[in-house]
Amino acid sequence: MFDRIQTPAVLVDIDVAKRNIERFQTYADSHGLKVRPHIKTHKLPAIAEMQLDAGAVGITCQKVSEAEAMVAGSGRLNDVLITYNILGDDKLHALVALAGKVKLAVVADNMTVIDGLSAAFAAAGATLNVFVECNTGADRCGVGTTEEAAALAVRIHAAPGLRFAGLMTYPPVGGAAKVQAFMTEAKALIEARGIAVPAISSGGTPDMMKAHLAPIATEFRPGTYVYNDRSLVARDVASWDDCALTVLATVVSVPASNRAIIDAGSKTLTSDLLGLVGHGHVLGRPDISIDQLSEEHGRLRCPSDINLTVGQRIRIVPNHACVVTNMVDGVYVYGKDKAPELWPVPARGKIV
Amino acid sequence: MFDRIQTPAVLVDIDVAKRNIERFQTYADSHGLKVRPHIKTHKLPAIAEMQLDAGAVGITCQKVSEAEAMVAGSGRLNDVLITYNILGDDKLHALVALAGKVKLAVVADNMTVIDGLSAAFAAAGATLNVFVECNTGADRCGVGTTEEAAALAVRIHAAPGLRFAGLMTYPPVGGAAKVQAFMTEAKALIEARGIAVPAISSGGTPDMMKAHLAPIATEFRPGTYVYNDRSLVARDVASWDDCALTVLATVVSVPASNRAIIDAGSKTLTSDLLGLVGHGHVLGRPDISIDQLSEEHGRLRCPSDINLTVGQRIRIVPNHACVVTNMVDGVYVYGKDKAPELWPVPARGKIV
Numbered sequence: 001m002f003d004r005i006q007t008p009a010v011l012v013d014i015d016v017a018k019r020n021i022e023r024f025q026t027y028a029d030s031h032g033l034k035v036r037p038h039i040k041t042h043k044l045p046a047i048a049e050m051q052l053d054a055g056a057v058g059i060t061c062q063k064v065s066e067a068e069a070m071v072a073g074s075g076r077l078n079d080v081l082i083t084y085n086i087l088g089d090d091k092l093h094a095l096v097a098l099a100g101k102v103k104l105a106v107v108a109d110n111m112t113v114i115d116g117l118s119a120a121f122a123a124a125g126a127t128l129n130v131f132v133e134c135n136t137g138a139d140r141c142g143v144g145t146t147e148e149a150a151a152l153a154v155r156i157h158a159a160p161g162l163r164f165a166g167l168m169t170y171p172p173v174g175g176a177a178k179v180q181a182f183m184t185e186a187k188a189l190i191e192a193r194g195i196a197v198p199a200i201s202s203g204g205t206p207d208m209m210k211a212h213l214a215p216i217a218t219e220f221r222p223g224t225y226v227y228n229d230r231s232l233v234a235r236d237v238a239s240w241d242d243c244a245l246t247v248l249a250t251v252v253s254v255p256a257s258n259r260a261i262i263d264a265g266s267k268t269l270t271s272d273l274l275g276l277v278g279h280g281h282v283l284g285r286p287d288i289s290i291d292q293l294s295e296e297h298g299r300l301r302c303p304s305d306i307n308l309t310v311g312q313r314i315r316i317v318p319n320h321a322c323v324v325t326n327m328v329d330g331v332y333v334y335g336k337d338k339a340p341e342l343w344p345v346p347a348r349g350k351i352v
Numbered sequence: 353m354f355d356r357i358q359t360p361a362v363l364v365d366i367d368v369a370k371r372n373i374e375r376f377q378t379y380a381d382s383h384g385l386k387v388r389p390h391i392k393t394h395k396l397p398a399i400a401e402m403q404l405d406a407g408a409v410g411i412t413c414q415k416v417s418e419a420e421a422m423v424a425g426s427g428r429l430n431d432v433l434i435t436y437n438i439l440g441d442d443k444l445h446a447l448v449a450l451a452g453k454v455k456l457a458v459v460a461d462n463m464t465v466i467d468g469l470s471a472a473f474a475a476a477g478a479t480l481n482v483f484v485e486c487n488t489g490a491d492r493c494g495v496g497t498t499e500e501a502a503a504l505a506v507r508i509h510a511a512p513g514l515r516f517a518g519l520m521t522y523p524p525v526g527g528a529a530k531v532q533a534f535m536t537e538a539k540a541l542i543e544a545r546g547i548a549v550p551a552i553s554s555g556g557t558p559d560m561m562k563a564h565l566a567p568i569a570t571e572f573r574p575g576t577y578v579y580n581d582r583s584l585v586a587r588d589v590a591s592w593d594d595c596a597l598t599v600l601a602t603v604v605s606v607p608a609s610n611r612a613i614i615d616a617g618s619k620t621l622t623s624d625l626l627g628l629v630g631h632g633h634v635l636g637r638p639d640i641s642i643d644q645l646s647e648e649h650g651r652l653r654c655p656s657d658i659n660l661t662v663g664q665r666i667r668i669v670p671n672h673a674c675v676v677t678n679m680v681d682g683v684y685v686y687g688k689d690k691a692p693e694l695w696p697v698p699a700r701g702k703i704v
Contacts, residue, residue: 006442006704040647062648084615084648085604087663090358109605112662140649141605141613252437253461253493261493263436267678267703271623295392295674296414296436296703297492310464311439322647326619327678329701349681351619351648352358 002332005340007250007313008264010328012343014335016244017042017226018050024208024225025054031212036060036081038203038223041322043347044331045073047226052076058103060203060221064094065350071102073346078102081201083133083168083221085113085141091352092120095128105129107168109141114155114162121161129165130156131201136182137172146182150189157195164190166199166218173206173235176213183216206235229321230281231274240283245324245331246315247280249298251308260300260308264316266293268327272320280316290316354684357692359602359665360616362680364394364695366687368596369578370402376560376577377406383564388412388433390555390575393674395699396683397425399578404428410455412555412573416446417702423454425698430454433553435485435520435573437465437493443704444472447480457481459520461493466507466514473513481517482508483553488534489524498534502541509547516542518551518570525558525587528565535568558587581673582633583626592635597676597683598667599632601650603660612652612660616668618645620679624672632668642668 002011021037028035037051038060048059048070058079061067067080080102086095098104099121108114108130121128132152135142143149149167156164167186171179179202187197202214203221211220224231227245228238249264269279271293279290279298288306292299298316300306308314318324325331326348334340354363373389380387389403390412400411400422410431413419419432432454438447450456451473460466460482473480484504487494495501501519508516519538523531531554539549554566555573563572576583579597580590601616621631623645631642631650640658644651650668652658660666670676677683678700686692 006440008703085662087602087604087615088358109607110662113604135607139607139611140644140646140651142607144607250439252439252465255461255487255491255494255496259491263439264703266622266624266675267701270618271625271675272618273623292492294492295678299492310437310462323618323623326647327701328703349619349679351360351616351680 001334002248002313002340005248005332007248008268009248010324010331011246011248011315011340012227012331012333013244014333014338016242017047020226020228020242020244021051021054024222025056027209028211028220029055033211033217034219036201036219036221037226038221039066039070039347041223041226041325043325043345044343045070045077045346046343049074049076057219063350063352064091064098065352066347067098068094069347069350071098081105083107085109087113087116092116096120096124096126099126099128105131105165107131107133108152108156109133109143111155114152114159118159118161127161127163130162131165131168132156134167134169134182134186136169136178137175138170140170142169146186146189149186150193153190153195154193164195166197166201168201170203171207173204176207176210179214180216187216205232206237209237224321227321230317230319231276234276240281240317243317245321246283246317247324248313248315251310251312251314254306254308254310257305258302260306262298262300262314263296264298265296267295268324269293269298269316269318270320270323270327272323274319276319280318283315283317353686354600354665354692357600357684359600360620361600362676362683363598363600363667363692364579364683364685365596366685366690368594369399372578372580372594372596373403373406376574377408379561380563380572381407385563385569386571388553388571388573389578390573391418391422391699393575393578393677395677395697396695397422397429397698398695401426401428409571415702415704416443416450417704418699419450420446421699421702423450433457435459437461439465439468444468448472448476448478451478451480457483457517459483459485460504460508461485461495463507466504466511470511470513479513479515482514483517483520484508486519486521486534486538488521488530489527490522492522494521498538498541501538502545505542505547506545516547518549518553520553522555525556528559528562531566532568539568557584558589561589576673579673582669582671583628586628592633592669595669597673598635598669599676600665600667603662603664603666606658606660606662609657610654612658614650614652614666615648616650617648619647620676621645621650621668621670622672622675622679624675626671628671632670635667635669637666
């Protein structure tokens with residue numbers, strides 16, 4: 001099936017992706033939770049449309065240029081949340097333009113960002129939906145206290161050109177209880193100031209099937225679930241059969257009986273470890289570890305004879321699917337009834 | 353100078369790059385060593401031309417598609433070594449086409465690769481220069497013994513469509529003595545079979561100023577030296593002033609007095625650690641560590657007050673320059689007499 005594909009290559013099993021999408025949508029529907037998938041995993045408008053078809057309310061992007069690429073690639077992606085502090089004239093102008101095309105929301109965790117958003121949208125005579133980002137333990141962005149969250153909500157509510165959209169968080173793994181506690185308190189504080197909290201957005205694939213443990217959340221932003229990867233199999237939230245994305249590689253050298261080299265390295269699999277040992281799982285060969293990556297070489301080790309031959313092809317489930325789709329200009333999409341087809345990845349490398 | 357550039361962005365100081373190129377060329381010239389720089393670091397035909405201008409004899413690429421992109425980008429890149437085992441009909445056809453345009457050589461470390469190269473070039477009525485790749489301790493590709501090297505040299509020498517070009521290695525750091533010993537013995541074995549050894553190619557930026565310790569090598573393939581990076585500063589082979597490539601980032605959040613978040617994450621800096629702790633060096637702020645990268649967020653920590661404000665810009669020397677240029681479609685090139693200009697990166701993502 002993959003004989004005509006030059007290696008290394010990124011393969012996507014569209015049937016598995018569809019099954020993964022539907023599985024979470026069914027779960028979310030049963031709990032009255034809206035789904036707003038993060039496009040970072042696939043970066044493909046056509047797969048975002050599959051997510052909408054299953055019932056998603058819109059998409060999540062991290063950067064303005066990602067949102068632009070996704071919206072340009074599909075007339076149906078008309079509800080976008082950018083979960084990022086947007087700063088700088090160029091990005092603010094792009095945001096105003098985007099808000100003229102789709103229902104748009106962003107997040108903010110500080111006054112500087114809010115003031116910039118307000119100035120740009122007020123000057124344009126437009127309105128932007130703004131969530132307050134809350135730190136519920138991941139210690140990345142986000143206000144650290146519910147009082148700060150309330151203060152920013154007040155600021156957004158009062159700011160020309162802005163509309164307070166609610167609260168957002170990217171919780172740490174196992175953080176449902178913290179999300180529930182933080183959001184409940186923050187919501188009460190904000191409502192006590194006479195401001196409604198229209199939505200509470202949480203996310204993270206590892207805990208997506210535990211989203212009901214933070215019932216205050218109104219929507220969830222899973223990303224990696226559409227493809228899954230070795231990190232999620234390691235967390236017991238997916239099996240190898242649920243992994244839609246694999247890397248096809250060719251053995252280029254077998255310099256020792258227990259060692260082989262493939263033509264996929266960190267430029268394909270990336271160096272992301274996500275806490276794991278080794279750089280991916282060779283399908284059908286759990287005895288093999290990928291113990292070292294150079295940029296274009298992957299080194300495979302086996303405690304006994306590796307039994308691979310030069311020219312042989314293998315498929316690898318990478319540690320982290322999202323970063324792999326960012327390495328390639330195209331992925332090969334295939335399925336039971338679909339011969340592999342090269343799809344360009346419009347949101348690849350969209351970092352600004 | 354960088355005010356108009358949207359962040360995150362990759363910056364290249366062309367004056368520093370030129371100085372780095374000239375420094376190694378001067379050293380190599382003084383030892384009668386040819387320079388064949390690896391383009392993986394910059395992926396830019398214009399910088400490869402600067403390397404030729406300084407005295408390089410040609411370029412090194414790792415993949416066929418890299419070589420194609422470089423040759424397409426400059427009429428002057430007409431001597432190319434691809435240091436890779438090339439397998440598969442598509443790549444062999446591409447190799448034959450490339451050999452019609454430039455002086456071309458590849459490497460091989462096994463009979464399967466040699467037989468494939470021979471079949472393709474003999475069928476095309478063309479001739480390809482083939483080096484034998486030798487493992488001198490890096491334990492990646494390469495034959496492990498001088499006897500195997502000699503056996504492959506004999507095979508190449510006898511193969512229709514091929515010409516034995518010499519021996520090639522990518523040594524481990526500190527491996528000059530091993531290179532000298534392996535290559536001296538292998539050369540003698542091959543010459544004893546009546547076959548000339550036209551060239552011996554070694555490489556690796558960390559040891560480039562010790563290349564004279566393996567005087568049997570006739571050419572050297574430095575890569576990262578053109579830009580340098582944090583890994584080379586850590587090895588004391590470059591200073592921060594020698595680092596031509598930096599990542600420009602904006603502080604988007606200061607959620608705690610000792611913590612800040614920037615808009616550059618693993619999609620810009622990559623997760624490559626190269627044995628280091630942390631993900632890059634913030635210029636002028638040695639007290640700050642980049643302790644965590646998400647795809648679009650970098651987390652900065654400081655043992656005391658971090659003293660950064662939202663909207664402020666910083667510049668980061670990444671751990672590994674080569675992988676950073678593979679993340680972006682364009683880099684901003686600037687110099688003393690040159691305002692920043694966006695240069696496309698033609699060999700980005702060329703992995704096949």
